[in-house]
Amino acid sequence: MWIIGAVIGLLIGGAIHRDLAGLGLLVGGLLGYLLTRKKSATERPEVLTRLARLEDEVTALRREVRLLRTGVTGPLEEPPSAPVVPPLVEITEPEKIPKARPVEPQSEPLPEPTIPIELPAWLKKLWGGNPLAKIGIVLLFFGVASGLRLAVDYGMFPVELRLLVAAAGGIALIVFGLAKARTEERRNFGLAVQGGGFALLYLVGYFMLARYTMIGTGLAFGLFAALGVVCVFLAARQDGPALAVLGLSGAFLAPVLAGGHADSPLPLFSYFALLNVFILTVDWFKSWRVLNIAGFIFTFAVGMAWAVEGYRTEHFLVTEIFVIIFLAAYSAMPVATALLRAPGLAGWREGMLLFGAPLIGGFLQAMLMEDSRYGLAWSALIASLWYFALWALLFRRPEPEIRLIERSHLGIALALLTVAVPLAFDAQVTSAFWAAEGSAVLWFGVRQRRAVAQATGLAMQLIAGVALLLGWHALGHRLPVANDAVLGAFILALAGLFSARQLRTLEDEGVVHSRFYLPPLLPFIWAMLWWLGVGIGEIDRFAPRALHAPYGLLFVAVTVLILEGFAKFWRWPQIRAAAILLLVGMWLAALMTIDRAGHPLAGMMALVLPLAFALHYLLLAAHERRGAATFQTARHLGAGWLLLFVLAVELAWQAQRHMPQPALWEFVAVAAVLAAGTLLTAFGVRRGRWPFAVTEARYVPLGSAPLLVGLALVLPWGNLNLSGTDGLGWPYLPLLNVFDITQLAGLGALLALTAACTAENARRLRLLVAALAFIWLSALVARIAHHWGGVPFESGRLMDSLLFQALLTLFWTVTAIGTMIHASRRGHRQRWYGGIGLLGVVGAKLLLFDAAGRGTLEWTATLIGVALLVLAASYFAPLPPKPVENI
Numbered sequence: 001m002w003i004i005g006a007v008i009g010l011l012i013g014g015a016i017h018r019d020l021a022g023l024g025l026l027v028g029g030l031l032g033y034l035l036t037r038k039k040s041a042t043e044r045p046e047v048l049t050r051l052a053r054l055e056d057e058v059t060a061l062r063r064e065v066r067l068l069r070t071g072v073t074g075p076l077e078e079p080p081s082a083p084v085v086p087p088l089v090e091i092t093e094p095e096k097i098p099k100a101r102p103v104e105p106q107s108e109p110l111p112e113p114t115i116p117i118e119l120p121a122w123l124k125k126l127w128g129g130n131p132l133a134k135i136g137i138v139l140l141f142f143g144v145a146s147g148l149r150l151a152v153d154y155g156m157f158p159v160e161l162r163l164l165v166a167a168a169g170g171i172a173l174i175v176f177g178l179a180k181a182r183t184e185e186r187r188n189f190g191l192a193v194q195g196g197g198f199a200l201l202y203l204v205g206y207f208m209l210a211r212y213t214m215i216g217t218g219l220a221f222g223l224f225a226a227l228g229v230v231c232v233f234l235a236a237r238q239d240g241p242a243l244a245v246l247g248l249s250g251a252f253l254a255p256v257l258a259g260g261h262a263d264s265p266l267p268l269f270s271y272f273a274l275l276n277v278f279i280l281t282v283d284w285f286k287s288w289r290v291l292n293i294a295g296f297i298f299t300f301a302v303g304m305a306w307a308v309e310g311y312r313t314e315h316f317l318v319t320e321i322f323v324i325i326f327l328a329a330y331s332a333m334p335v336a337t338a339l340l341r342a343p344g345l346a347g348w349r350e351g352m353l354l355f356g357a358p359l360i361g362g363f364l365q366a367m368l369m370e371d372s373r374y375g376l377a378w379s380a381l382i383a384s385l386w387y388f389a390l391w392a393l394l395f396r397r398p399e400p401e402i403r404l405i406e407r408s409h410l411g412i413a414l415a416l417l418t419v420a421v422p423l424a425f426d427a428q429v430t431s432a433f434w435a436a437e438g439s440a441v442l443w444f445g446v447r448q449r450r451a452v453a454q455a456t457g458l459a460m461q462l463i464a465g466v467a468l469l470l471g472w473h474a475l476g477h478r479l480p481v482a483n484d485a486v487l488g489a490f491i492l493a494l495a496g497l498f499s500a501r502q503l504r505t506l507e508d509e510g511v512v513h514s515r516f517y518l519p520p521l522l523p524f525i526w527a528m529l530w531w532l533g534v535g536i537g538e539i540d541r542f543a544p545r546a547l548h549a550p551y552g553l554l555f556v557a558v559t560v561l562i563l564e565g566f567a568k569f570w571r572w573p574q575i576r577a578a579a580i581l582l583l584v585g586m587w588l589a590a591l592m593t594i595d596r597a598g599h600p601l602a603g604m605m606a607l608v609l610p611l612a613f614a615l616h617y618l619l620l621a622a623h624e625r626r627g628a629a630t631f632q633t634a635r636h637l638g639a640g641w642l643l644l645f646v647l648a649v650e651l652a653w654q655a656q657r658h659m660p661q662p663a664l665w666e667f668v669a670v671a672a673v674l675a676a677g678t679l680l681t682a683f684g685v686r687r688g689r690w691p692f693a694v695t696e697a698r699y700v701p702l703g704s705a706p707l708l709v710g711l712a713l714v715l716p717w718g719n720l721n722l723s724g725t726d727g728l729g730w731p732y733l734p735l736l737n738v739f740d741i742t743q744l745a746g747l748g749a750l751l752a753l754t755a756a757c758t759a760e761n762a763r764r765l766r767l768l769v770a771a772l773a774f775i776w777l778s779a780l781v782a783r784i785a786h787h788w789g790g791v792p793f794e795s796g797r798l799m800d801s802l803l804f805q806a807l808l809t810l811f812w813t814v815t816a817i818g819t820m821i822h823a824s825r826r827g828h829r830q831r832w833y834g835g836i837g838l839l840g841v842v843g844a845k846l847l848l849f850d851a852a853g854r855g856t857l858e859w860t861a862t863l864i865g866v867a868l869l870v871l872a873a874s875y876f877a878p879l880p881p882k883p884v885e886n887i
Contacts, residue, residue, distance in 0.1 A: 159212055167204045173197030174234075181238050191240045198231045198243075225271070232282065241288040265315050268306060269322040272299055276326065280333055285343050292353055296330055300360055307367075320368060327361040328386070335390045335409070338402045354408045358383065358416065380420035387413035414441065418460070427471020428488040434464035435495035439502075442523075446502045454503070454518045461495055461526065468492065480542040489534035496527025497566075504572055521574075528578065531559065545596065549589040550604035553612055556585035564619065577630040579619050583638050586612050590646055599653035600646045613643065617691070624694065636697035640677070641706060648673040664725075664739065667718045671742045674710045678749040681707070685756040700756045708753075708768070711746050715772050718743070719779035723786055723793035732787035734780060743776045774815070781807045812841065 174197035181190025205223045208214045215223070235243035279295040282288070303322075311319065334354060336342070361383065369375040387409050394406035418437060422430040442457025444450075468488045475484040503520035532555075539551045560582045567575040590600040590609065601609060616639055623629035648670045655665035681704050684692025692699045724739045725732050734740065750769045754762040785804040786793040798804045819835035 159214075163204050163208060163212075163214075166200055166207075170197040170200030170204065173200065178234070178238075181240075187238075191238065191243050194231075194234065194240075195243055198227060201227055225275075228275075229278065232278065236282050236286060239286070241286070241290050245290055245294050264318065265306065265310070265322075266318050269303075269318060272303065273322065273325060275299075276329060280329060283333070284337065287343065289353075292330075292333075296353060296356060296360075299326060316368060323361065323364050323368070327357050331357045331387070332390065334405050335393055338397075338399075338405055339393060354405065355412070358387070358412050362416075362419075374423070377420050377423035380416050380423060384413050384416035384420060387416060422467070427468055428475050428484040430471075431464045431468035431488050432491040434467060435461050435492050438464060439495040439498050442499045443502050446506060451518060457499060458518070458523060458526075461492065461499065461523070464495075465492055465526070465530065480538055486534055486538060489530045493527040493531040493534075496523040496530065499523035500527065501570060501572075504570065524575070528559075528581075532556070532581075535559075546603055549592040549596070550608040552592075553585050553589040553605075553608050556581055557612055557615055560615075560619070573626070573628040574630075576619075576623055576628050579616075579623065580631045580635060582612060582616050582619070583635055583642070586616065587638070587642055590642065594649060599650050601650050609646065613639065621690065629696075632694065632696040633698055633702070636691055636694060636699070637703045640691075640699070640703060644673055644677045644707070664722055667714065667722060668738055668742050671711070671714050671718065671746050674707050674714060675742075675745040675749040678704060678707045678711065678746075678753055682749070682753040682756045700753070701761060704753060708750070708765075711750060712768060712772065715743060715746050716775050719775055724783045725787075732783070734784055739783075740776075740780065747773055747776070777811065777815070778808065781811050 174194050177190040177193030177195075177197060179190070180186040180193065202224065205215075205227070231243060235241065276295055276299060279291060283292050307319075330353060362380075365379045366376060369379065391406060391409040391413055394402055394409065397403075397406065414437065418434060421433040425433070438457045438460030440457070441460060442454050445453025445455075445457060468485075472485060475488065500520040500523040503518055503523065507520070535555045536552050539548060539555065543551050560579050563575050563578045567573055586609065589605065589612075593600050593602050593605050597603070616635070620629065620635055620639075624632070629635075651669035651673065652666040655669050656662040659665040681692060681699050683689070685700050691697060697703065718739065722739060725737050730737070735744070747769055750765060750772070754765045757765060782791075782793065782798050782804060785791045785798065785801060785807055789801070789803045791798055791801040791804055816835045820832050823831035823835060
């Protein structure tokens with residue numbers, strides 16, 4: 001853990017002297033990494049012993065079972081290494097082996113298992129190898145630093161002697177470490193000692209420069225650089241990456257330790273370039289990831305430290321060239337080592353190096369070109385082309401270790417290209433480019449069977465749509481259709497259709513249930529949203545309000561026809577499900593027109609809506625012939641209900657505008673349409689005519705349910721509120737007038753529908769018809785009293801009329817007697833009781849309502865008539881006998 005080493009070094013160095021705090025941070029960090037270099041390979045002996053014991057026990061048990069199966073008796077010998085395990089079977093008589101009886105094993109209980117304590121990874125690295133040597137080197141370094149400080153404070157020995165002794169000690173440690181590192185058992189010790197020696201030499205150089213000013217900055221720079229190169233060279237010869245990092249750190253920090261300022265950064269960048277060339281050369285042969293990372297981080301960190309203090313505008317060209325060389329080298333090395341199979345290939349399969357180069361490069365370039373947006377765009381484009389070229393070199397290479405590098409470079413190239421576009425263009429171009437890029441990525445994912453690439457392509461198209469929406473108001477909208485907004489949405493829709501088609505090929509190839517499959521419905525819906533949204537938006541923006549509905553419906557119809565062609569050309573029948581859009585458009589257009597003009601066939605809708613109905617039913621019939629119909633119930637019933645709704649509203653509106661007594665004719669129009677729809681449904685289902693014969697459509701009972709509800713509400717409403725032919729100038733003839741004919745048509749349509757229903761539903765429907773007929777005939781009595789008796793058709797005046805009450809009593813009595821006679825002849829006791837119940841209501845009415853007019857001619861005639869009818873009922877309609885139960 002080099003971070004822990006850095007913190008410890010900072011604390012100890014600061015405790016010794018404040019001038020040593022920075023150097024302690026450096027050396028502590030470097031030696032901290034040296035301490036954590038090698039992982040301990042010690043095993044857990046207690047775990048291994050326990051595993052061996054368990055293996056021996058299993059072997060012994062298997063041997064006993066095998067001997068018992070072969071019929072061998074007597075004591076069983078145990079292997080010498082196995083523990084004593086009692087036999088699983090106790091044999092009491094050797095000659096009766098089959099009668100052996102099982103006994104419970106009596107083995108001693110195993111000791112309670114102990115869980116070994118796992119040390120953290122950084123701690124195991126810290127104590128791996130030779131920890132005492134590492135601790136000793138750290139203490140020696142800070143001891144020498146403290147000794148030099150004491151020598152300065154007390155004036156002990158000449159300055160030259162002090163530094164010479166320290167330098168000689170450092171060189172001695174390096175030579176001693178080299179000698180010990182030749183043997184494998186002392187190798188870690190020798191590397192640690194060498195690191196301490198180089199640290200002492202860095203310390204001597206630092207004191208010579210900073211404390212005693214014995215050397216200038218130029219000589220100090222050369223000294224630190226030479227120490228770093230020699231240290232890395234020795235590390236390469238001994239295969240010691242930790243020692244190499246130590247030397248490399250010193251070499252990179254040489255300009256910082258040496259100090260000084262230069263008018264141009266060219267010497268500094270040239271020095272860094274040479275150091276990186278040296279690092280890349282070493283790493284070509286050595287797979288030292290830590291050296292690669294250290295070189296990358298030190299170059300960036302020290303360069304940024306210089307930039308904060310010394311960068312000026314005139315340094316741009318030199319700095320830009322160095323940034324390009326630096327990033328190009330570190331981005332090209334993974335590809336070069338992979339293609340040429342260099343020994344150091346493993347050292348470049350590192351996420352920090354693969355993705356750190358473009359990230360750091362983007363940051364540096366943004367700092368250099370913070371005032372030039374187009375400069376950043378060109379930089380991102382060039383970097384994208386560079387990474388595309390690197391990816392092309394690795395594409396289709398079969399080696400597994402290259403595949404990750406190849407995919408990483410492709411992702412970086414796409415990301416840089418994606419960033420370049422919004423820096424250079426507006427929202428429309430950015431969205432178009434991202435949509436095209438997403439389509440290309442998805443195509444690549446389909447071809448390579450990579451679900452991640454497919455999902456990435458869809459996500460890029462989604463981001464493209466968001467980008468277009470964010471810049472929507474800034475786009476040009478002056479001309480209808482021919483504007484930036486429509487073009488951007490059109491490109492998004494095309495990209496979505498292309499993506500849907502590509503994913504559809506996976507279905508054709510039979511990979512629907514594999515992990516490489518994404519449903520093509522997702523991009524198809526995305527494309528339709530943009531296509532329909534922008535089309536309807538343009539109609540709303542530029543067309544007159546009266547043409548919004550017909551133009552929108554025409555646009556939807558054309559869209560459905562185009563999709564029908566796609567379904568045939570692409571051999572993709574599922575697209576035909578989009579025909580439901582036409583039905584939705586018809587409903588919306590009709591409602592919009594009603595809201596605007598009061599009726600659905602206003603203006604162009606009188607032409608467009610019928611054409612839309614014809615297209616809808618043509619497509620529905622064609623789809624059902626091909627067996628590719630979807631949403632059948634919704635398309636059948638939705639169109640049928642809409643047709644009846646449009647006819648009813650249109651006829652009612654026309655009646656209100658052009659006919660006398662508009663309330664009567666509105667009722668006639670609505671009731672006639674409902675009756676005609678019900679009768680047509682009953683006829684179509686009984687005769688098996690299309691579209692009513694389609695089982696999936698469910699015209700009965702689901703399709704006819706709204707018609708039944710409508711008739712059940714409209715017919716009683718007319719009976720309660722309409723007097724018949726008032727205001728028409730026609731004489732009133734019961735049953736032979738437009739109102740009663742409409743009532744009869746509605747009741748007849750309901751009765752006709754019973755033939756297409758189940759027995760239970762037919763029985764319920766007949767009861768509904770009987771109730772509606774009773775209400776109609778009762779209201780018919782009121783209309784007779786109104787037209788022939790001069791009674792105003794108002795509820796209060798009718799209730800007070802003796803004529804109406806007498807006629808109503810006679811009608812209800814006739815109805816009751818007729819019901820009882822019919823029930824008596826058919827043997828229906830329940831209906832007979834229903835008739836007698838209605839007679840009871842008549843009797844109650846005579847006592848409660850009609851008695852107010854007793855002594856009048858009307859009341860007398862009513863009473864006599866009721867009496868005669870009851871007598872006739874008693875003769876002609878006796879109570880039917882109970883049905884005989886089968887015993």
